[in-house]
Amino acid sequence: MKTTLLAAGLATIAFPALAETPVLTVLTYDSFVSEWGPGPKVEAAFEATCACDLQFVGAGDGAALLARVQLEGAGSDADVVLGLDTSLTAAAAATGLFAPHGQAGATALPVAFDDPLFLPFDWGWFAFVYDKAKLPEPPKNFEALGASDLKIVIQDPRSSTPGLGLLLWVKAAYGDRAAEIWAGLADNIVTVTPGWSEAYGLFLEGEADMVLSYTTSPAYHLIAEGDAGKAAALFDEGHYLQVEVAGKLAATDQGALADQFMAFLTSEGFQSVIPETNWMYPAVTPAAGLPDGFDAFRPAKSLLMSPDAAMAARDAALAEWQAALAR
């Protein structure tokens, strides 16, 4: 008896080293990994099919993710990077660290999107969110917003991806007139916060009439809090898109598993989790359709610069923004 116990004990020590399940490491942003984010459900769904151990590593917010990939370089333990957005993918592609994903891609995007390196897994429209009770007549475009005396909170394009998204939104909608639009908005901007959460927090505390967020933000309040009072203002010049993508690292030592995960990204198991955990639109509409509130604010027109155009426009747009707001 004793010897069998001993043998069993030795076996448990010895065998993991032999029959180790392969580990797939996915580098992503913190809120994806948190227990209220998509991470835990996605992990369970993928591990049910892959006979592997899926490990998410959180690396700050979306903007920090690319810096982390570059910091780790080719020596990274990560196999897949999940959560870059298209304002960063040109810089990400330029690192040469990513390999083609070979997937057919997303079908539910409002624009054509084809990138051999980066595969969309969710997306959303940037929008100004407001409280219907306090603001019955929201402005219809940036010019009307600039002419109004409404107070808005935005994020800093130097530290936050929504902030950068707004910069590109104004640029894509107004081109050479962007500086003029910013000059008009200057007296509406209560303040500029380092990230999305600070801005949204200030808005909820009543510091501003509107906040830069997403058209799906009101759906969070509707579904999670039963509060139908928030709305997204629809602008007639169109809404800029944030497309969140994943990419396979070329230096991965789990190539087949990484490919399997990339294919899993657009499958039902992943996509059905996205709407009510990440509060973004899924890249492929799940069988059950979209939850309540996701169809409430659909802009008629979508704006999106190509990754290269976004990178090329960034510095000049930033300088324009700083000049207009530095007063």
Added chain:
Amino acid sequence: MASRARPLNLGPLVLAAVLLALVAGPLVTVAARAGQFVMVPQDWAAVRFTLMQASLSALISVGLAVPVARALARRRFAGRQALITLMGAPFLLPAMVAVLGLLAVFGRSGVMNDLLAEMGLPTVSIYGLHGVLLAHVFLNLPLAVRIILQGWQSIPAERFRLAASLGFGPSEVARHLERPMLWAVLPGAGLVIFVICLTSFAVVLTLGGGPAATTVELAIYQAVRFDFDLGRAAMLALVQLGLCAVAAGLVFGLARQVGFGAGLDRSLVIAGPGGWRRWADGAAITAAALFLLVPLGAVVLRGVPGLAEVPDVVFTAALRSVLVAIVSAAMTVSVALVLADAVARRARGFGFLEAAAVLPLATSGLVLGTGLFLIVQPVVSPLSVALPVTVLVNTALALPYVYRLVLPDAQTVVGDYGRLSDSLGLQGWPRWRWVVLPRLARPVGFGAGVAAALSIGDLGVITLFAGGDQGTLPLVVQQLTGAYRMQAAAGAALLLVGLSFGLFWLCDWGGRRASA
């Protein structure tokens, strides 16, 4: 003293060398990735704004702290000690929590503007330089008050008695006792606050109202995170370090040592002057208490409803944060004591020790973390060393504060008891046990409290190293706010503040108890 051989003690020198390597190593590693770097006009604007807001914040905090600390030092009233402890709490608030507390009072829909509107007066906006200063004074006035109050308490009670028996009026007491003490204490207090504000950026950006309020730290953040221009980040970090070094040089040049002589370690109650000064002291204490405690109350009110919604992960994160804080605080205090004692005794190489102890002050946490990441990553997985690295960095970053808190009293001990303990042949542990530690208990307790609080609220290095499930409490608070869960985040933040305050109170109380 000059004829006596300087003690050579390798311990402090080795500690200082390790510290220097810990701070300079990452900076050099980051700089090694550098290309060409030139300061652009926006960088100069950021430097100017950073200097202006940090100097003003430090001057106002210290200026306001003097009357408050004097009033607290010379008046006795019920609940005095509790008030002193409670008024220290804003210093422990994470920046964004403090901002939300201030907004509940001074914001667009805050209490003050509601009152103004009710009285038919125009409302005021908190956003702008004045808002940044308001927040920095709110966060740092408590620290300034405590440092200066400590200065008052370090004047032996016998001197006040002597002054009273010589018939000194308030102005003579000020000239002979208080002003010399303030000359010794104020520059250091001002420097510490200046440097805290130098590297502040979430407060500055949020309340500054726009890109005109850009600090060097934000430029570093942008360089690392958006541009991945490590060379630029390293250069900007050097610029920041330079600003701090210049300020430190100026301040240490200004600071005077005081020689009140040894007291009998007795605690005597000094009767404060009467008349209008009594009312002025009352007004100073009331105004400071209102200014500090009303926004703090708002933080508590915001957090209480969220406490019920706090997810379980918050509690494991809280435990992790407390452990990191305790270990960091213990290490910080030990290192600070060894260095401060060696500097006070003018041990060989004390200039080097001093530099090593204050150097981490102006180090950008982001650059430090990035450099450590670059050093560690080729060797081991950063995930596996997240907590040790956090402890190490928290220790280094809190050291300058604790060192500055301990140093004046360490110098006093050496000045007053140095010859006596030398002549008695007291060395090593017995000297620490019977001479140094009992007299340093108060600043050591306070310093440990500050170190623990700084560590528990820290959100620097852990964000780079921790993966998903190793988060500390501030990281989890950030994740909650990033997922719309503002109420749960407010609850978790309240827990953070409570823990931080609890640890601070324990250390501070322990120090006072040991010194009494």
